[in-house]
Amino acid sequence: MTMNKADGCLTGTTSESSNLDAAVALFHSLSDSARLAIVRRLADGEARVVDLIGELGLAQSTVSAHVACLRDCGLVTGRPEGRQVFYSLTRPELLDLLVSAETLLAATGNAVALCPTYGTRSGTVATPGTQEAHR
Template sequence: MSCCPDDATPAVALFRSLGDPARLAIVSRLAQGEARVVDLTRLLGLAQSTVSKHLACLRDCQLVDFRTEGRQSYYSLTRPELIDLLRSAELLLAETGAAVALCPVYGEPAQTIETKIVTTS
């Protein structure tokens, strides 16, 4: 099952694909350059199958792609503009402070995975 349902508007699908802490952490890591599933698994402390499912979601939304080299697959961002979007969101959150919060009726809080948007020059 894709994290980007066919009936969702493009903006909803985009933000839904970024709405999971693990996927956001993957995108942040890929902003630094290519990574293998094993690299992401070690970074996130998640099972390989879980990381692969998150990568599949991001691939379905055409935010990441991969290339193979021998038996290894190297994942990378397809749209560098995504980092600009995340930086803008970080600035917005810094300015709004506590005014922007998770809706208390949204559901159970997701497991926290520390993410920091990486500034690439």
């Protein structure tokens, strides 16, 4: 992608646009507070849905829907063991992305939280599970 100096717009080839679409999908998959909490928890190691319910304080249906979304996006995988499924992150690079995001947030302070479009109201984060599980 290249920046057009005249109007400040990004321009690029179809391939670059496709890569941008994939990046948008990745960040959208992490944009829900419940999904992000699940990913952060799985960064510490695998867990079952029942573990996530207890640790995150979310309803079973919420956790199941969000885990399914993350699985469909290729970010989480399940390892069946008997009647249980242990979920884990599929790629260690996701941990690098989370660390980079935390570094960026620390460097910018509350700038993102104050964004009028995507920021949080009064600096508070939306309650997990209040957004749709998967669009």
